[in-house]
Amino acid sequence: MLRSPTAPYVIEKVYLAAPADDEILVRIHAAGFCHTDVLPRDARFTGFPLIVGHEGAGVVERVGAKVSRVAVGDHVVLTFQSCGHCQLCASGRPSYCDSFAKLNASGRNADGSTCVRDEQGEEISARWFGQSSFATHALVTERNAVVVDRDLPLTLLAPLGCGIQSGAGAVMVTFDMKAGESLVVFGAGSVGLSAVLGARAVGAGAIVAVDLHRSRLDMALELGATHAFDAGAEDLVGRIREATGGGAHYAFDTTGVPNVISKAIAAIRKGGACGLVGAPTGDLVISQHALSGKALMRIVEGGVEPHAFIPKMIALWRAGSFPFDKLIKTFPLSQINEAEQSSLSGLVIKPVLVPDKYFG
Numbered sequence: 521m522l523r524s525p526t527a528p529y530v531i532e533k534v535y536l537a538a539p540a541d542d543e544i545l546v547r548i549h550a551a552g553f554c555h556t557d558v559l560p561r562d563a564r565f566t567g568f569p570l571i572v573g574h575e576g577a578g579v580v581e582r583v584g585a586k587v588s589r590v591a592v593g594d595h596v597v598l599t600f601q602s603c604g605h606c607q608l609c610a611s612g613r614p615s616y617c618d619s620f621a622k623l624n625a626s627g628r629n630a631d632g633s634t635c636v637r638d639e640q641g642e643e644i645s646a647r648w649f650g651q652s653s654f655a656t657h658a659l660v661t662e663r664n665a666v667v668v669d670r671d672l673p674l675t676l677l678a679p680l681g682c683g684i685q686s687g688a689g690a691v692m693v694t695f696d697m698k699a700g701e702s703l704v705v706f707g708a709g710s711v712g713l714s715a716v717l718g719a720r721a722v723g724a725g726a727i728v729a730v731d732l733h734r735s736r737l738d739m740a741l742e743l744g745a746t747h748a749f750d751a752g753a754e755d756l757v758g759r760i761r762e763a764t765g766g767g768a769h770y771a772f773d774t775t776g777v778p779n780v781i782s783k784a785i786a787a788i789r790k791g792g793a794c795g796l797v798g799a800p801t802g803d804l805v806i807s808q809h810a811l812s813g814k815a816l817m818r819i820v821e822g823g824v825e826p827h828a829f830i831p832k833m834i835a836l837w838r839a840g841s842f843p844f845d846k847l848i849k850t851f852p853l854s855q856i857n858e859a860e861q862s863s864l865s866g867l868v869i870k871p872v873l874v875p876d877k878y879f880g
């Protein structure tokens with residue numbers, strides 16, 4: 521857990537409440553590290569101590585009396601939480617749930633309570649994205665647990681529940697990209713490269729990746745990008761427009777950097793769309809004319825319904841057309857600080873933490 525924004529992670533024994541009627545106790549076998557797990561280190565976050573981790577996968581150990589779609593022994597991929605009854609949840613768009621921030625980014629239950637205490641009885645925030653899965657166990661609900669086939673390695677599946685669906689879903693669901701259309705991705709981390717994989721899976725034409733790290737650009741090319749440009753390249757927008765035959769159909773920004781977003785908008789053709797996913801690093805100021813005939817949208821969790829989209833990604837992986845396993849490097853949970861550093865330095869694209877008992 522994180523006891524303060526600046527402290528390294530510590531592993532402690534804590535006490536987890538028994539599952540309520542609508543809850544599921546999951547023994548975590550793996551949890552991916554997403555850049556969003558770093559965001560509480562921002563001084564404005566007030567929920568410490570906090571257990572983060574929101575790309576868990578594991579095996580169901582107990583279910584509450586009102587749980588009907590998940591059974592003990594099921595293998596589950598965990599994803600973000602949603603309320604299930606607001607208008608957007610009811611229309612199959614749970615990532616835009618009215619209660620999204622409260623249920624995912626507060627670390628607390630909807631009523632502000634918590635399900636974990638430490639050995640001194642102090643409350644620990646343990647509902648990060650409805651799961652807090654950098655742990656041996658997590659309490660979740662049917663809404664954020666997707667049952668998967670038991671023959672699949674949980675270590676591989678863990679990151680599907682956030683980073684991978686956020687990239688692939690943006691392209692395949694929100695953009696609804698068609699064969700032959702073009703895409704430019706700014707930031708070739710786990711989310712951006714998942715967008716590249718999604719574009720490849722739908723048979724995209726030009727796929728352009730832009731990043732600061734040569735190693736990530738090389739990975740983008742390996743995964744199916746047709747062009748890879750350094751973020752500092754001269755006349756970057758011109759080069760993207762040339763590579764995409766006059767401007768990309770879609771641009772996807774994972775950096776959250778305003779001047780990168782301006783370039784993303786300039787790099788699409790009229791009739792195209794630009795999706796923003798990166799944690800914002802500042803306010804975006806653009807000429808209104810820059811948006812002539814272009815759509816701009818902030819996309820959350822790819823805009824997907826995870827119960828439909830996670831099985832779809834798994835089917836594509838089984839068919840050999842969605843090789844997201846190339847992004848993953850596993851670490852024992854006890855090396856979580858090293859895993860965080862490996863992500864921040866750009867060395868590892870998608871660290872996956874495995875409780876030491878299951879590692880190796």
Ligand SMILES: NC(=O)c1ccc[n+]([C@@H]2O[C@H](COP(=O)([O-])OP(=O)(O)OC[C@H]3O[C@@H](n4cnc5c(N)ncnc54)[C@H](O)[C@@H]3O)[C@@H](O)[C@H]2O)c1
Pocket residue numbers: 554555556682683686706707708709710711712730731732733736751774775776777780796797798799800819820821822863866869
């Ligand atoms: N909205 C959502 O649903 C959602 C979901 C998951 C992650 N996120 C956010 O998306 C972002 C990306 O997540 P990630 O896990 O892929 O992170 P990451 O750190 O793995 O990748 C970010 C990439 O952007 C590159 N980059 C940074 N500044 C750049 C610049 N100026 N020009 C070009 N490239 C630049 C970095 O080199 C890195 O490769 C994070 O901000 C994360 O919090 C949002």
Ligand SMILES: [Zn+2]
Pocket residue numbers: 602603604605606607608609610614616617618619
């Ligand atoms: Zn809702």
Ligand SMILES: [Zn+2]
Pocket residue numbers: 554555556557574682683
């Ligand atoms: Zn995430």
